[in-house]
Amino acid sequence: MSSLSLSAEAPSAPPAAVDGVWLECIDCGDAYAPFESVRYTCDCGSLLEVRYDELPTWDAFDGRGVWRYSAALPFEEGVSLPEGDTQFHRVPRLEDEVGVESLRIKHEGMNPTGSFKDRGMTVGVRTAQELGVGRLACASTGNTSAALAAYGARAGLETLVLLPAGKVAAGKVAQASLHGARILEVDGNFDTCLDIVQDLADRGEAYLLNSLNPFRLEGQKTIGLEILEAHKEDYGEYPDRIVLPVGNAGNTAALYKCFRELVQAGAMDRDEVPKLTGVQAAGAAPMVEAIEEGADETRRWDHVETVATAIRIGNPVNAPKALPGIRETGGTAVAVEDDAITQAQRDLAGEGVGVEPASAASLAGLRKLRERGDVADDERVVCLTTGHLLKDPDAAAAAGADPEPVPGDTAGVLDHLGS
Numbered sequence: 081m082s083s084l085s086l087s088a089e090a091p092s093a094p095p096a097a098v099d100g101v102w103l104e105c106i107d108c109g110d111a112y113a114p115f116e117s118v119r120y121t122c123d124c125g126s127l128l129e130v131r132y133d134e135l136p137t138w139d140a141f142d143g144r145g146v147w148r149y150s151a152a153l154p155f156e157e158g159v160s161l162p163e164g165d166t167q168f169h170r171v172p173r174l175e176d177e178v179g180v181e182s183l184r185i186k187h188e189g190m191n192p193t194g195s196f197k198d199r200g201m202t203v204g205v206r207t208a209q210e211l212g213v214g215r216l217a218c219a220s221t222g223n224t225s226a227a228l229a230a231y232g233a234r235a236g237l238e239t240l241v242l243l244p245a246g247k248v249a250a251g252k253v254a255q256a257s258l259h260g261a262r263i264l265e266v267d268g269n270f271d272t273c274l275d276i277v278q279d280l281a282d283r284g285e286a287y288l289l290n291s292l293n294p295f296r297l298e299g300q301k302t303i304g305l306e307i308l309e310a311h312k313e314d315y316g317e318y319p320d321r322i323v324l325p326v327g328n329a330g331n332t333a334a335l336y337k338c339f340r341e342l343v344q345a346g347a348m349d350r351d352e353v354p355k356l357t358g359v360q361a362a363g364a365a366p367m368v369e370a371i372e373e374g375a376d377e378t379r380r381w382d383h384v385e386t387v388a389t390a391i392r393i394g395n396p397v398n399a400p401k402a403l404p405g406i407r408e409t410g411g412t413a414v415a416v417e418d419d420a421i422t423q424a425q426r427d428l429a430g431e432g433v434g435v436e437p438a439s440a441a442s443l444a445g446l447r448k449l450r451e452r453g454d455v456a457d458d459e460r461v462v463c464l465t466t467g468h469l470l471k472d473p474d475a476a477a478a479a480g481a482d483p484e485p486v487p488g489d490t491a492g493v494l495d496h497l498g499s
């Protein structure tokens with residue numbers, strides 16, 4: 081049975097494990113010591129996961145934010161700003177409109193640099209310290225670069241980010257720049273940037289902190305833990321479904337790992353596992369294609385386009401971890417058009433929740449699945465919103481109303497308001 085199955089037994093430590101922690105290939109099962117050398121993938125070419133011989137759960141957690149869950153992470157503490165403990169909004173009007181039993185918004189845009197990437201970076205940069213590496217690097221549609229720049233700065237490490245030229249929202253470039261990253265604007269899309277940065281990492285030029293790095297996903301696992309805890313407290317049960325935007329499918333993989341470890345630990349029944357539901361923009365939807373076709377791999381899309389630039393990705397590297405997650409939890413994947421994303425962004429904003437376009441894809445996807453009859457009336461649903469409205473001020477301004485020029489006197493303003 082695949083170690084990625086929800087029914088897989090809890091693993092036991094191989095000789096390579098150090099203090100009960102090791103890296104394990106999701107395909108061939110080869111194990112590696114976690115911090116002996118820099119390694120992102122298995123010698124067979126497949127993806128690695130961090131594995132533990134003990135899986136502490138709810139009783140072992142204490143404090144707030146990502147490091148509340150340190151018992152389920154490879155370190156006691158990390159390079160922290162601090163991150164996690166994000167809002168879990170009620171959205172009564174949207175809940176009514178969508179017509180499900182309950183709808184909550186987990187707003188990951190409220191992390192220190194405005195996206196969920198901070199959860200991954202607090203662990204990822206701590207890992208870099210453990211390995212004693214020099215320069216940190218990532219390819220990015222923007223948010224990863226902002227997080228890497230900030231956490232790298234905090235740790236006093238040099239950072240290098242590769243961005244697709246002209247396709248990164250203004251707020252994100254500004255963050256990477258001010259936090260001190262060296263920014264390379266690449267003539268190509270995100271997938272090209274990732275190819276290059278992987279080559280640089282393989283040549284020892286930099287330590288890779290994209291979600292291909294298994295340690296980053298450990299931090300992102302805590303999104304799931306926070307949602308489950310808060311949902312149980314409010315409703316006495318776990319959510320039936322979690323809907324999230326998908327780019328490289330790192331979060332999808334991380335949430336699935338969170339659920340799998342809880343099941344293996346005996347802390348959650350298999351039938352309590354939320355259905356993982358991925359949403360992509362129609363112009364960049366290789367994961368949706370793979371789910372619809374029942375494929376085990378995604379096909380690389382060379383031409384991708386969407387207003388949701390954060391998820392403008394044609395070659396989701398974590399697909400081998402995420403596709404089983406969607407399937408084994410009984411979830412699905414759906415593609416949404418840009419105008420539906422923008423409308424969802426407006427409607428979330430109308431509930432006071434300011435998100436960037438990629439984030440709004442989750443609500444747009446839920447709406448589409450409701451229309452299709454793929455989500456039942458009695459479901460309790462959580463939508464993940466991954467980045468803050470201010471990340472992409474141009475998209476927000478374009479989606480919102482235009483400012484109205486008025487004269488600089490009260491009479492003139494009154495006149496304008498009356499007209």
Ligand code: F0G
Binds near residue numbers: 325329
């Ligand atoms: N939402 C936002 C706001 C993102 O920035 C990203 C990914 C995703 C969703 C998709 O998450 O890759 O785990 O499926 N942004 C990366 C970046 C690619 O470079 O900032 P995923």
